[in-house]
Amino acid sequence: MRHDDIWRALDSLAAENGLSPSGLARRAGLDPTAFNPSKRVGPDGRARWPSTESIAKVLAATGAGIEAFSSLVSGSATLPSQSRGGRGVVRRVPLIGLAQAGSEGYFDDGGFPVGGSWDEISLPEIGDPNAYALEISGDSMSPVFRDGDVVIVSPAAPIRRGDRVVLRTRAGEVMAKELRRQSAKRIEVASLNPAHPDYSFDLQDVAWMHRILWSSQ
Known part of the structure; x- marks a missing residue:
């Protein structure tokens, strides 16, 4: 610790x-x-x-x-399944596929979910009012996140090296990766599956990066 x-x-x-x-x-x-x-x-x-x-x-x-x-x-997230009153609290959060996330109309310039094109899923309460869910596609993060897994993402959660994140480039590419390094000029992210490449971006080329709090596994 x-x-x-x-x-x-x-x-x-x-x-x-x-x-x-x-x-x-x-x-x-x-x-x-x-x-x-x-x-x-x-x-x-x-x-x-x-x-x-x-x-x-x-x-x-x-x-x-x-x-x-x-x-x-240990680096995980807690999604409390009960309120302090002892009753389960359920919240509906927006859900889209990772492949759709690069399309226009789903996020504003700050990376917050907008528009009426999202599907929804129900989950235990989470504090960030802008949290959203993405369905993973592909196997670049296997075996941690597999194709079809749903991850909950928080724009408000602090991010540090080693966290799993969703990143969107200004060119519109969206990916789920692990943050390896962030400096004043560059962001380096890694695929957990060694069959897929790692990436390095100039900070100015990254529109936003949000932390993954929880997955459906």
């Missing part, structure tokens, strides 16, 4: 509840600056870890269990 993994889990939990890190801290009854990036490293450059008390308050405030938080630490 690494320092970055803990903070990423808190960032992801915030995003999945439609909150910023400051909003998550406030909801948990903590100082709003408690989870700010500036608080994650001390003046001497040493890593600062959130306290177990802070994490416990966050879990209580969001209704997430320790198992769900552990999944986020």
Whole structure:
């Protein structure tokens, strides 16, 4: 378990509840600056870890269990199947095929789903109001994502190296890949299936990149 993994889990939990890190801290009854990036490293450059008390308050405030938080630490996502009142919460999210996603009329310039051409599926509640579902086509991400799998994608979720993402180029090409590296000028993504190539793009050639939170497997 690494320092970055803990903070990423808190960032992801915030995003999945439609909150910023400051909003998550406030909801948990903590100082709003408690989870700010500036608080994650001390003046001497040493890593600062959130306290177990802070994490416990966050879990209580969001209704997430320790198992769900552990999944986020490991890089997965938590899609809570129950509300804090104990009843299942179902939400309908837009769904299209990955091959369709490059067509006009499905996303705005910021990469958010728009228009009335989407199909819909029902899923447990997820915090990002702009989350959407894509049906995978092809085998470039096999065996993690197979042809026909449905993935849930969040424009709001933070992304770091090693996350599975959906990326759209300004030329209209859409792909599901793993983020290998992102610098100030370039983005490098990889296919998990070694039979397919990896890609490297100038940052200016990428329209948007969103994190995959969950798959139907």
